[in-house]
Amino acid sequence: APSIRLSPAARSLFDEPLAIAVQGLGPRQQVTLRTSLRDETGELFQASAHYQAGDDGELDLARCPALPGGSFSGLEPMGLLWALQPQKPFWRLVKRDVQSPFLLQLEVFEGHGERSGRLLAQAQHERAFLRDGVRRVPVREGRIRATLFLPP
Numbered sequence: 001a002p003s004i005r006l007s008p009a010a011r012s013l014f015d016e017p018l019a020i021a022v023q024g025l026g027p028r029q030q031v032t033l034r035t036s037l038r039d040e041t042g043e044l045f046q047a048s049a050h051y052q053a054g055d056d057g058e059l060d061l062a063r064c065p066a067l068p069g070g071s072f073s074g075l076e077p078m079g080l081l082w083a084l085q086p087q088k089p090f091w092r093l094v095k096r097d098v099q100s101p102f103l104l105q106l107e108v109f110e111g112h113g114e115r116s117g118r119l120l121a122q123a124q125h126e127r128a129f130l131r132d133g134v135r136r137v138p139v140r141e142g143r144i145r146a147t148l149f150l151p152p
Helices: none
Strands: 003-007 011-013 019-023 030-038 044-052 102-110 119-128 135-141 144-150
Parallel strands (some): 011 119
Antiparallel strands (some): 003 019, 030 044
16 A cells, blocks of 8 residues: 655654655556645645656655646655645745644645545644754843743
8 A cells, every 4th residue: 555754754843854755656656745734823735746656656756756737846855845835815824833833734646637536645744843852932121022942
């Protein structure tokens, strides 16, 4: 059965690269990958891309270019993240509470059609804004307002 392989596996910092690969596909199988996340207000952001697995049934986004027809095309290993678009027009992805991560959903669907084919695999990944152990300290001194981030 197909599965999604992420590196780092379960959690990464928001500005760190995320390696995405799918294994267990058929030789040269055509699939659509879709990412989605909800912002703090609950608004949905999504991106999708069309791919074709290699002769070995492996799909590594660092080596396989996205085919035309999705949110982007070409060799874009992080395209499914930077291409996230809001469902609501003119909405922006803003993070106000850096202490909670965004939860990224990844899905692999059969084929390239307008309507999604059968769901083949799915995974979740946390995109955090603070490394483990970092303390966030609000600073209020006179008219100064700031936030101090202290490493462990």
